[in-house]
Amino acid sequence: MDTDTGIDYGTFEEGRHVNYWELDQTLQRELRRVYTGDEFDWAESRLSAFGETVGHTIADNADDIDDHGPELEPYDKYGEVQNWVRYPEKQYENERLAYGQGIVADSFEAPPGRDEPMPLSHNLAMQYLLSYADPGFDCPVAMTAGAALVLEKFSREGEDDVLREYYDALTSRDYEDLIEGAMFLTEKQGGSDVGANETRAEWDESAGYWRLTGEKWFCSNIDAEGTLALARTEDAPAGTAGLSMFLVPHGDPDSTNHDSDRDRDRDDPLTKGQRREDGPLSPEDVNDQRYRRLKDKLGTISVPTGEVEFTGAKAYLVGEEEHGFRQMAEMLNLERLSNAAASCGIIGRVLLESKIYAANREAFGETIDQYPLMRADLVDMAVTHEAATTYTFEAARLLSKRERAARAGETADDAYRLMRLLIPIAKARTARIAVDTASYGMEIHGGNGYVNEFVTNRLLRDAQVLPIWEGTENILSLDVLRALERENAHEPLQAAISERLEYVSHPALADAAATVEGEFHDLMGALATLAGEDSEYAQLSAKRLAHYVFDVFTAAVLLERAQRDLAAEDENGRLALVANHFVSRELTDQEARGITSGDRFALEAYESIVRYESVTAEGAREIVAESE
Numbered sequence: 001m002d003t004d005t006g007i008d009y010g011t012f013e014e015g016r017h018v019n020y021w022e023l024d025q026t027l028q029r030e031l032r033r034v035y036t037g038d039e040f041d042w043a044e045s046r047l048s049a050f051g052e053t054v055g056h057t058i059a060d061n062a063d064d065i066d067d068h069g070p071e072l073e074p075y076d077k078y079g080e081v082q083n084w085v086r087y088p089e090k091q092y093e094n095e096r097l098a099y100g101q102g103i104v105a106d107s108f109e110a111p112p113g114r115d116e117p118m119p120l121s122h123n124l125a126m127q128y129l130l131s132y133a134d135p136g137f138d139c140p141v142a143m144t145a146g147a148a149l150v151l152e153k154f155s156r157e158g159e160d161d162v163l164r165e166y167y168d169a170l171t172s173r174d175y176e177d178l179i180e181g182a183m184f185l186t187e188k189q190g191g192s193d194v195g196a197n198e199t200r201a202e203w204d205e206s207a208g209y210w211r212l213t214g215e216k217w218f219c220s221n222i223d224a225e226g227t228l229a230l231a232r233t234e235d236a237p238a239g240t241a242g243l244s245m246f247l248v249p250h251g252d253p254d255s256t257n258h259d260s261d262r263d264r265d266r267d268d269p270l271t272k273g274q275r276r277e278d279g280p281l282s283p284e285d286v287n288d289q290r291y292r293r294l295k296d297k298l299g300t301i302s303v304p305t306g307e308v309e310f311t312g313a314k315a316y317l318v319g320e321e322e323h324g325f326r327q328m329a330e331m332l333n334l335e336r337l338s339n340a341a342a343s344c345g346i347i348g349r350v351l352l353e354s355k356i357y358a359a360n361r362e363a364f365g366e367t368i369d370q371y372p373l374m375r376a377d378l379v380d381m382a383v384t385h386e387a388a389t390t391y392t393f394e395a396a397r398l399l400s401k402r403e404r405a406a407r408a409g410e411t412a413d414d415a416y417r418l419m420r421l422l423i424p425i426a427k428a429r430t431a432r433i434a435v436d437t438a439s440y441g442m443e444i445h446g447g448n449g450y451v452n453e454f455v456t457n458r459l460l461r462d463a464q465v466l467p468i469w470e471g472t473e474n475i476l477s478l479d480v481l482r483a484l485e486r487e488n489a490h491e492p493l494q495a496a497i498s499e500r501l502e503y504v505s506h507p508a509l510a511d512a513a514a515t516v517e518g519e520f521h522d523l524m525g526a527l528a529t530l531a532g533e534d535s536e537y538a539q540l541s542a543k544r545l546a547h548y549v550f551d552v553f554t555a556a557v558l559l560e561r562a563q564r565d566l567a568a569e570d571e572n573g574r575l576a577l578v579a580n581h582f583v584s585r586e587l588t589d590q591e592a593r594g595i596t597s598g599d600r601f602a603l604e605a606y607e608s609i610v611r612y613e614s615v616t617a618e619g620a621r622e623i624v625a626e627s628e
């Protein structure tokens, strides 16, 4: 690939049977900055190998799985409960490939050639690449990592031996030993309102287990062996304060007879590979729960989402009683960033498909990428992809920093306080952007985009759940208010933005930096105003505030990155163009909506922003100057 002349998207037929890592220079750039020490050098070849696998086998399989997804057989032929989910063979193959390449394991256990685990941002980068092809399968991957994180934090060495075995199985690199995670929070009466959960947990002395009774209404990866569920113990207080966390295995943990060919002890987690080989459990081996039905969903077909009725299911307490919600919040931070990474992956795939389609489709005698409006569309989409990815991996960097500190027995308070603010916003903004981008990408494909044989159809269906699960945009906006109130998160935010703006000095960035400086000042004023307002007013403004933080923070980070690129030995002006466009689109007041400005920026910057063609610092400065 020649970076001087950029990528010729006309040489591809579609965004499949390619290497997603090699083609996504935006992700490459971000990871180069986010990884520390020699992490990037180690990771590059593995990410490239993964990008190749996802771009070929996983992408092909994902399309087939969308047509023939997992099916539930709740009962056997005698009417006994068996809770059997039948997966297509191609799904087992995708799982084997993704987990085998360390998508979860590498961030928890030192991978070959390294002394310590990779940061969680590595897991998120792989989730991003996976979501180019199968955002549905990314859901179990995300929950497997999330469940592992929770068990790592809250199972006590020496005391929770069984949970340590589940942790080992969740983080296994070997598919034969691997189990997946899930999280069952939502009940009919409460998805956003988790405190309304009614599922009960009672200690069964004779069995030596907790037993769960109640209904869960949305359970993705329904048959996961490493499912974490929230339930209320006897006499627990109302609301979230009374919730405890339990691990509820798919199979009855006491039973070994479904496993006749193997050496399986009581409490050994039942792996998915075993289930694939052995088939449905016999009814006496089923944990006491009923998988009622799978939801008939719009998209994310590869993850079976269903309704579960606990009828005394055996369960292990995780962490401390009545600490369940706080513990689940740790998992949610990672899940929400996973959602953001998946959103960015979808945006990346839509962008790639759109560039390729536009470079090949002819209308009115030219390929459609020659027309001004299409160029403006693709510039907009590429800048949106840059913004979403930059913001997400900045938040991922903070999460990784905090987790790394925790593993070393240290704290990283500022990283935590800032990430508490940035993560709900990352999830909310990127999810909405993914839906909008997938929708517009469909339009770029004309009528074909609406047809099932084109991946744009599935990407839009898959994207549509991203704003809903892991918290809707309203709920996340309220969480932003909580982060500001409880963590004083405006302090690290202020420091993070000022530090970046102070670093920016290049003339190609001067006007954009001045605009961001002004908006930064106004944002801080808005935060101060809201702090003094009543809750009703604060709630009314919460979503606008979340958008504002996203725009100003992203702009500051893009400017800082652009400054580095301009000042580097192998100077590169592309990000300066990206940053200028983002600032002018999101933060600059335009007279007459920009129509009278004479600005032809999208045409001048097209080759660089869309095709990654090299542009010098001086070249970028000239393009920016002409557009003013």
Ligand SMILES: Cc1cc2nc3c(=O)[nH]c(=O)nc-3n(C[C@H](O)[C@H](O)[C@H](O)COP(=O)(O)OP(=O)(O)OC[C@H]3O[C@@H](n4cnc5c(N)ncnc54)[C@H](O)[C@@H]3O)c2cc1C
Pocket: 183, 184, 185, 186, 188, 189, 190, 191, 192, 193, 218, 219, 220, 221, 297, 300, 305, 465, 468, 469, 470, 471, 472, 473, 474, 475
């Ligand atoms: C495909 C799919 C898979 C899922 N998988 C899982 C899973 O594996 N585990 C799990 O636990 N859950 C899962 N969910 C559930 C999901 O997390 C919830 O649906 C979601 O959190 C919203 O909750 P709800 O459906 O109860 O909606 P509600 O809470 O009823 O919300 C309805 C609307 O009201 C708004 N709203 C609610 N409260 C407020 C407020 N205070 N202010 C302003 N607006 C408000 C919300 O933003 C939303 O727009 C899944 C959902 C889907 C669609």
